[in-house]
Amino acid sequence: MIFMLLLLVILFSVLTVKQQHPTGANAGDQVGKTILAQYGKGARVLVVTRDTEEDRGFAQAAIDRLKAAGADVLGQVNGSAIDARKTIESILAEGQTIDAIAANDVTAKWTVYDRFPSVGSAKCVTPKPYMWPNFLKLSNLMSVANQTAIYAIIAIGMTMVIITAGIDLSVGSLVALASVSSAIFIRDYCGGTEASVTMVVLGAFVGIGICAAAGAFNGLMVTAFQIPPFIVTLGMMMMASGLSFRLAEGRSIPELPSAFFWLGRGQTFGLPNPVLLMIVLYLLAHFVMSRMVFGRYIYSIGGNEEAARLSGVPVKRVLLAVYMICGALAGLGGIMLTSQLSAGDPKFGLMYELEVIAAVVVGGTSLMGGQGKIFGTLIGAFIIAVIKNGMNLTDVDPFNQKIVLGAVLTAAVLIDRLKRHA
């Protein structure tokens, strides 16, 4: 599996090699030097950047370099093309001429310079581009990890359920239920946007708790009444979705305090919090599944439930716990999504159950139960995320993307079959 992920990474790295345009202080310094070399020390220069952190660094470095050499910096634009127009107008109105424009790739592409016959975009001096795959940009890799984190966390519970030869279709709806119930709790009982950190944590646990209860209900139906998991969780999927739409009256609930956004949007040790949480939970789950008795029970139930029962495994209690864990993790996913998108919404989590089951299956867990690895699921989730991200970066038509994802899922199950017969 990891082999396939690596292949995909290499494939998309090759396919997305594109010209990259540096910005920031080094690039600014470089542009300053180029202008001095081309136009001499008396160059009259306009510096055009956007109002972003990197661009401000670029502008500052360029201006420092130019001024140190004695060049004349006529003005600095720090904003949009409209600001550039106004600045150029006022410079020309004073009767000055512009020799060169220090710009980065983006501001050089603005068409505003061609409005003025004496300026023109040919006067833009930009930093030298270099080649690098879009896919391998740090910001892209981070966002792939960040986008996958929620699916991957829900997939932990799903892996456990599938290893017991069960299935849980309700996770998508539970994402919505957790999102809506915690948002409503915070809005109605904790003062909405004014809520304190303690109340936010409490609100998050209310959402997770409700989903854990829903998961326990699933487990109870499966164990006590022998209803097939497919049917029980299908019922829960509809009930939870209906309930969340009812509670939220079909609308989104944006009245949340900014403390709520830390989980989904904050960073710790340079990693986005969802990614960090994902790593911690996977390590924990791996430990549980491979080192603890509970984990061994889960595998033995999936292998042969009757044999497990006869050899003294508390089958019902274990199954109940597994469905409860799955529900609680779906709830956690819902809280994270709410935090990322800064609103509770009954429309969240649509089709997540399929995304998550796909990640588990691609990760090599058998739908027949008894086989599978936690880290396999993590890799499965990343395989799907990398394919999606890569296809978006290579401009694959949205409809074709669905075909590819469907084919990947089918192929993964095919491999599972072939392995069993081999």
Added chain:
Amino acid sequence: MVRLSLAMILCLLMVTSGCGKAPSESSSKIKSQDPASVQNKGTIGFSALTLTNPFFKVIADNMQEEAAKHGYELIVLSAERDVKKQADHVDEFLVKGVSAIILNPCDSNGIGPAIKKANDKGVPVFTNDIKYDGDEGKVVCHVATDNYQGGKLAGEAMVKLLGDSGGKVAILHFPQAESCQLRVKGFHEIVNAHNGKTKNAKIEVVATLDGGGVRDEGFKGTKDVIESNPDLAAIFAINDPSALGARAALEAAGKADQVTIIAFDGQQIGKQAILEGKILCDPIQFPDQIGKVTIEQIIKYFNGDDVKTEILIPSKLHYKEDAEKDPLLKG
């Protein structure tokens, strides 16, 4: 055997990404002959609400055409109403280094953090059809149909229909959407103004139901309304699918001749229904205009012109006479 299957998947992937890659490869070739930077001024990313609704497909196609005219390449992605997916699209646009981003927000609030992210990277964001409501990020310009004016047109059509006789009217609403609230508001305004002037021929709105903007909800709602108001004279539906649902319910109840429907939108199915006399008329929207105008604003923005924060495109009443002139409809 495992290796074999892996190879199979990868082949498939290569093929698909190969198809998708073709246009962008050719555009990078243009880029390499550098004086032709006039040829390729950059890319614009568009994350549509959904591409399965023809309305947004028309917007996307027209934007693509208009962007190409001005030397921009438009990347179209479909968020399928999932706001998380749309936020991920924005991430990918930023990685690709697009010059501008266009959105049909899947959630008027939830898309805020993504817009903020684009703002922080200095990439301007434009919206069309659906407005962003929050205050976290900044949208340069919003282009949409003037729904309020369209609602008024529907009201005028209703007054023209029932102005002399008066009668009972039901509204098939979709209150979740701000655009539909505006449509109904405009409608009420004209009808109320008429009722203020007349004594006997009052147009009475007897029911406002949630038709969900879809066929089956419109069908169910209308069935209930004609049960409780057997003498209903007309229905105003906020879009074509719910109007057609209403029509089906009227036909089933044998009241198709008694109750007249005025709808909204002017999608292909709606225009066809107008031609067939199933719907009296629609204030129609112009998705092609919405697309073109949006791109025009982006061009203006990069050209340093002042851009208005909101542009509303007026709608027009479309009757059977207009539908007959339309070459795309089958008579």
